[in-house]
Amino acid sequence: MYINSVEHLKTYLRRAGYEIVDDNKQYDKVRPHLIAWHRKSDAMVYIDLRIYESPPAYVPRLWYRNWMHRRKVKRAFAEWLRVNKWHAKRRFDVVTVLPPSGCVGRPIIDHITDIKM
Numbered sequence: 001m002y003i004n005s006v007e008h009l010k011t012y013l014r015r016a017g018y019e020i021v022d023d024n025k026q027y028d029k030v031r032p033h034l035i036a037w038h039r040k041s042d043a044m045v046y047i048d049l050r051i052y053e054s055p056p057a058y059v060p061r062l063w064y065r066n067w068m069h070r071r072k073v074k075r076a077f078a079e080w081l082r083v084n085k086w087h088a089k090r091r092f093d094v095v096t097v098l099p100p101s102g103c104v105g106r107p108i109i110d111h112i113t114d115i116k117m
Helices: 002-015 066-083
Strands: 018-023 032-038 042-051 090-098 108-112
Touching: 002 018, 002 032, 002 042, 002 090, 002 108, 018 042, 042 066, 066 090
Parallel strands: 042 090
Antiparallel strands: 018 032, 032 042, 090 108
């Protein structure tokens, strides 16, 4: 289920105008999930993922983690930008992937763009 969800998510992002640039490399002790360039907004985007393999009882729409996680994510993205010499626009997105009801069909994707860090 997990591999299928990730592949479905990558297809979803490509159709939404994202070009995946980096996938699961470690920067500053934080493993970014996806870093993509969004053509329409001309911005580099750090995409933080939460992928569920079985349906949870409750998922808050903006589950974004505590301040310490946000700080680590900001540092990791800053390191990636420095290493790759990217000095233009940047933003953070959060994506939650839920399994389909009855585990049949496509995963459900909740994509929140431009999270303020």
